Amino acid sequence: MLSAQTAEPEWLRQGLSFTDVETFNGTHIKYTLHQVGSIDEFTINVSMTGSTVAEKAVNHLRSHLNVVLGLKDKVQSFYETYADPSEPLSSTFSRLRGLRLMRATNLFESLIFSILSQNNSVRQMNRTARLLMQHYGTRVAFPDGSSHHLFPTPEALAKCEARQLRSKTSMGYRAKSVVGVSRMVCRNEIRLDELAMCSYDEAFGVLLDLPGVGPKVADCFLLYGLGKREAAPVDVWIHRIVSKLYFKGKKITRLAAGRFLRERFGNWAGYAQLYLFDYARRGPVSSKAKAGRS
DNA sequence: TCCCAGGGAGGAT
DNA sequence: ATCCTCCATGGG
Numbered sequence: 258m259l260s261a262q263t264a265e266p267e268w269l270r271q272g273l274s275f276t277d278v279e280t281f282n283g284t285h286i287k288y289t290l291h292q293v294g295s296i297d298e299f300t301i302n303v304s305m306t307g308s309t310v311a312e313k314a315v316n317h318l319r320s321h322l323n324v325v326l327g328l329k330d331k332v333q334s335f336y337e338t339y340a341d342p343s344e345p346l347s348s349t350f351s352r353l354r355g356l357r358l359m360r361a362t363n364l365f366e367s368l369i370f371s372i373l374s375q376n377n378s379v380r381q382m383n384r385t386a387r388l389l390m391q392h393y394g395t396r397v398a399f400p401d402g403s404s405h406h407l408f409p410t411p412e413a414l415a416k417c418e419a420r421q422l423r424s425k426t427s428m429g430y431r432a433k434s435v436v437g438v439s440r441m442v443c444r445n446e447i448r449l450d451e452l453a454m455c456s457y458d459e460a461f462g463v464l465l466d467l468p469g470v471g472p473k474v475a476d477c478f479l480l481y482g483l484g485k486r487e488a489a490p491v492d493v494w495i496h497r498i499v500s501k502l503y504f505k506g507k508k509i510t511r512l513a514a515g516r517f518l519r520e521r522f523g524n525w526a527g528y529a530q531l532y533l534f535d536y537a538r539r540g541p542v543s544s545k546a547k548a549g550r551s
Numbered sequence: 552t553c554c555c556a557g558g559g560a561g562g563a564t
Numbered sequence: 565a566t567c568c569t570c571c572a573t574g575g576g
Contacts, residue, residue, distance in 0.1 A: 377557080378556040379557070382557090384574090430573090434559085469559065477557080495557080
């Protein structure tokens, strides 16, 4: 099953097929994936469009998708570990079985997209991301006649003034943070790739020094960007549901909620957050059997 | 008109 | 440490 919830712009979707562009050895590969089979036994068909679809590109794409779609995650083990009915998390499993955590394809893109999420709606942040790509991203064309705008590079955004960014993408006051972070990345004042080597706590501390990056955005980047699965972003929904399910409704602080999730679920904290998020937004599973997700 | 959207920064308690 | 208020923008 393909998952939702990630830290990059929504993929182009047509029915049950998803399309994205991946860069490999300087060439751009447009691919479309389509899942067939059941939730537990499935295969993912992939078709590619590129200037040269070499075998190496196919292998690259295969491992890329394994990471991005979290196909190696042993979700069955997750369900078994927390199957006890006394564990509130277990009640989310029936409806979400098969849902996996996605990884972002690009660190900078993941961080910027996470910054856009602050006090914003999913719909709006996706719209802003599209505008960012169209106005500031490199356009690549494909043999089939289609074209695609890549996510802008740090250099492209570092050159912008916050005002202009705001008027073109309607990202509001977040523009100042986006420009600030882009410039820091360009000057090597922050090395996103090196954070992958750091411990969770160390990387978390470094990220908090970036403009527009607080605990929630930092955790989003740690989880979806760097793949640190003990990270559990605490937004309003997670804050509510954790207080309700695990603290008898008593309001704990957001930081305490994040700490709690990490200590209780360890390396499954990111997954616990993903499942609890859906549970918090859609409410408890109704008895009127809801079947089939797409 | 008011309130909310996968919050963060700065200041006041 | 925890609690305020403001911050752009779009949708209900």
